[in-house]
Amino acid sequence: MVADIQSRISGAFDIFDHEGNKTVDVREIGTIIRSLGCCPSEEDLHDLLTEIEEEEPTGYIRFEKFLPMMTRVLMERKYRAAPEEQLLKAFQVLDADSKGYLTQDEITKAMTEEGEPFTQEEMEEMLSAAKDPDKDAVLYRDYVSVMALEET
Missing domain, CATH: 1.10.238.10 (EF-hand)
Structure with missing residues (x-):
């Protein structure tokens, strides 16, 4: 189950990794998270970004930081869409x-x-x-x- 979730996360991330260097523009993170079936508020999204951004913000998010955070979000079934x-x-x-x-x-x-x-x-x-x-x-x-x- 975790492997399947991480495979989905990797696939979604890779679509926006235009340089192929395991980073994406920070502005794409909301789109990636939503493509994985989560609907966080802007405040929730800001909190998630704060958790995974570098200490010195570069404007990019690294996959190695995104993967554990997003795995946890999906495993906990957070930010589900409204029925x-x-x-x-x-x-x-x-x-x-x-x-x-x-x-x-x-x-x-x-x-x-x-x-x-x-x-x-x-x-x-x-x-x-x-x-x-x-x-x-x-x-x-x-x-x-x-x-x-x-x-x-």
Whole structure:
């Protein structure tokens, strides 16, 4: 089991190791962690980075520091994605008129003004995946089923 987890971690890390020197840009760590099925908050991500950064920050994270931390996170099943039912309820709260969808303006307002606001880039990425091109809206029941990660 640990070997399988470490193999997954290594594979995800290697995708972003553009120099092939067992380091990745610190800005890629959140993407790597999320690709492994974890959904840490920005504060949690900051704490993880603090744990594995060099004493003199270089802007890069070494695999030998990342592997034990990420193995522990996956073994402890930390930062799991919200279940589909919980995601659906969150969208329903935003859908005050119970239309079954959210307009681009409604979802953008909610995602950029509350909690941990999305950046413009994150918002564009989400909308490109979530928005139904025919209806020009987010049909959230469909999107939630795509968004919910299967338990592994």
